[in-house]
Amino acid sequence: MDSNTKGNLSPEIDAEALFVMAAKGEKWISITAPHFWQKEWLGVIKRLVSLAPHDSSRLLRESIKHIPKEWGQLIREHVGGGERLFILLQDNYFNWRARLNQSHILKALTYTGCVKLVCSSGASGEVDTSPVSSFHTREVRLRTALMFLKSLELTAEEFCQIVDNTDFVIWGIEDAQLYKKQLGLVADERKTEMLKMHKDVPSLYLSNALKKMEEMNVPAAVLTTCAQDLVSVSSNLKEMNISHFWIRGKAEGDDNLEEYSKLIIGKRRPVNDLIAESNGSAEQLEF
Numbered sequence: 001m002d003s004n005t006k007g008n009l010s011p012e013i014d015a016e017a018l019f020v021m022a023a024k025g026e027k028w029i030s031i032t033a034p035h036f037w038q039k040e041w042l043g044v045i046k047r048l049v050s051l052a053p054h055d056s057s058r059l060l061r062e063s064i065k066h067i068p069k070e071w072g073q074l075i076r077e078h079v080g081g082g083e084r085l086f087i088l089l090q091d092n093y094f095n096w097r098a099r100l101n102q103s104h105i106l107k108a109l110t111y112t113g114c115v116k117l118v119c120s121s122g123a124s125g126e127v128d129t130s131p132v133s134s135f136h137t138r139e140v141r142l143r144t145a146l147m148f149l150k151s152l153e154l155t156a157e158e159f160c161q162i163v164d165n166t167d168f169v170i171w172g173i174e175d176a177q178l179y180k181k182q183l184g185l186v187a188d189e190r191k192t193e194m195l196k197m198h199k200d201v202p203s204l205y206l207s208n209a210l211k212k213m214e215e216m217n218v219p220a221a222v223l224t225t226c227a228q229d230l231v232s233v234s235s236n237l238k239e240m241n242i243s244h245f246w247i248r249g250k251a252e253g254d255d256n257l258e259e260y261s262k263l264i265i266g267k268r269r270p271v272n273d274l275i276a277e278s279n280g281s282a283e284q285l286e287f
Contacts (some may be wrong), residue, residue, distance in 0.1 A: 013173055018031065018032065019047060019048065022055070023052070025052065028048065029055065029059050031227070032045055033065070033066060034063075034110075034203050036063035036066060037067060037068050037108050041222070042111060045176035046111070049114060056114040057085045057114070057219050058241075059112075060085060060109070060220060064077070064087070064247070067247065069188065070101075071101045071104045072101055072102070072105055072248050073086045073247070074246070075247065076088075077244070080237075080240070080241035082241075084242075085211070085220040085221075086220070086237060086243070087109060087221070087222045087249065088222075088224075088227055088230050088233060088234060088244055089102055089105065089106065089156070089224045089247065089249070090224075090225045090227050090230055090247065090248040090249065091156070091225055091253055092248075093144065093226060094255035095251040096149050096152060097250075098252070099152075099154075099249065100119060100249075101251075102253075103149075103153040103160040106118070106157060107160050108190065109164045116169065116216065116218050117168060117171060117218050118169065118223075118224065119171050119205070119208070119209040119220070119221055119222065119223040120170050121173060121174060121224060122155070122174065123170070123172025124173075124175065124176040125171070126170065126172070126211070127158065127170035129161045129170070129221060132145065133163075141162055143157075143225045144162075144165050146159075152256060156224065156249070157224060163226060164287075171212045173204070175210075178201070179199070181197065182201075202230075202233050203232065204232060205223065205229065206236050206237070208220060214232065
């Protein structure tokens with residue numbers, strides 16, 4: 001660990017003392033949780049999680065309370081029984097900067113090794129970003145991904161995985177046929193019928209997410225969908241007494257309803273097609 005990382009630790013305790021605590025199973029989470037989101041602590045927390053992987057879920061629970069306000073806010077929480085934990089990351093379909101802030105949150109969660117599964121609405125089965133995330137140069141990945149984040153053609157989890165090759169599985173929790181039927185109803189402006197068909201979809205999301213968690217044998221997962229669906233998902237999780245934290249990424253600037261309207265009628269292109277249209281020019285940002 002470098003001196004800069006250690007220099008940002010609490011003056012009352014140094015990194016080595018934290019590692020000893022974690023190895024012995026003693027209290028260390030309360031010290032690290034407020035610093036979970038800081039870059040300077042990344043190396044420390046990665047090592048702590050490797051020393052005490054069974055405590056990663058508890059670390060997440062404590063750290064969510066300290067999420068940076070410039071990225072988002074905690075909307076709802078429920079501390080249940082058992083080890084299972086969901087981070088409900090509210091997806092903003094209209095605002096690309098909200099999705100960028102969702103990506104910041106997701107990046108911090110997954111870089112620690114605490115989260116290996118992201119369950120995503122709007123897709124079915126495993127989402128493959130490798131045609132773009134396999135680019136060798138991070139700058140090119142960032143520039144390309146940013147273009148399509150701004151046009152709302154990338155979700156936060158796709159953006160995060162493309163830019164930094166983050167080690168998590170993106171698993172689509174839609175029923176493919178049902179999803180296509182709903183898109184068709186929206187395209188035909190039959191909104192009432194679509195809403196009726198969609199009524200039980202949040203329960204399907206949760207069921208598919210729980211199945212994938214069991215299959216991967218992971219205690220924690222991120223589930224991303226819109227606010228309306230999260231109301232139902234959160235309610236179901238509470239009934240099941242499963243711990244969950246609902247986080248909303250901070251929206252900035254104007255919503256892009258025009259771009260969204262193109263996507264909702266079925267024109268959203270798969271990730272591996274996006275690069276074909278990239279001209280390599282986009283604004284730069286820190287991520």
